[in-house]
Amino acid sequence: MCKPAIFDPLEWAYVRSLAISLLPELSFHRDEEATRTAASLEGVDIGVLKDFDWGEPVVYMPPFEKVVGGSVVVAVEGYSARKLATRGIKPDVVVTDLDFEPEWVGAGRVVVAHVHGDNYWRVPKRDWVYTVQTWPRGCTFNISGFTDGDRAVYLAYYMGAERIAVSGFYPYATVKRADSLKQRKLFVAAHLLARLSRRVRIDFV
Template sequence: MEFKQWEPIYLDILEDMGFSREEDEQAAIILSRMLDKDNTADLSVLRKLIAGKSVIVCGNAPCLKDQLEVTDISGKTIIAADGATAVLVDRGIIPDIIVTDLDGDLEKEILANKRGSVVVVHAHGDNIDKLERYVPLMKDIIGSTQSVPLVNVYNFGGFSDGDRCVFLADEFHASEIKLLGFDLDDVNVTDIKKKKLIWAKKLIGDLL
């Protein structure tokens, strides 16, 4: 998605969530400076994994475990939203792509990354400390931001980890996008998470 198309939505999200654009942009600059040809993956890797493929996006709602039991994932491209990575890894599944703002189970995300997962690391105003701590431990990174894109730091659209997975699959022209582990009306979450899930419902609903 072009940033010009995304920007008005981003401005609404900033206002609703009370986040700072300046801090998001500072985080993106820090991430951009940490990325180089040695620790990044080329966008062609994402294209190869997604274009024309049937994609399964895993969110981290409690229903993920049961839905994985009854879903045939063979031959599909698996994209894990942050905390969903640990659920997959615990079942012996290494996702093709992890989309994360680095507040999930980082031990499992780093393990999956070592075993081949491409990791789309999202910079925002509230995770600068995590970028500094975990990015040096990763490889095959694609940087992401919810603000203006920079060198090695892209904006494919989307806000929280789960909806950014869906925007990524759409951007790279998946032939089909199936969601597992999404319960966007979940009431058993914190108030801030409820607000993020409301945005996810709107963003995914408008896109698909």
């Protein structure tokens, strides 16, 4: 039976407070509605991810170039899933909020889709793991993090990773756009990854 779970309430509270203070123009006021929508999608339990070996995962973020070995392959967004697929690599997990080449998220074995106040009306009902950024309900989960990239690393950490390789995190090399909002999101991501690196070894390649 699928039960909602929040992996670290205090970390979630910290991340949410930071994000709201730095990115007040985002639709945080719609996050509760987003969570209700995610619960209605009847996704799959996050326990399916435990079938993978999370000892030394590798997380690929846009715009990665270097391919390295890892016990589980995590692609951030459909963009990274596509790039891996063109190199003959099938991602084990795709972490996404469906805003960067969403047609490619199915290239992975398991999709972890994030539902929030700016996308909940366009998230489809699939056999996916649905994450949210409020207190979870139904078959939804809160793994903390804010951007898809740092959320993927939080996921690896909570799945038991001892060492995480990250390929493609270049805070000053934006792919989709280079406006102020994107730069502030990347600042939050960099801060959270630095914070998480005090708990688990993260190697940027």
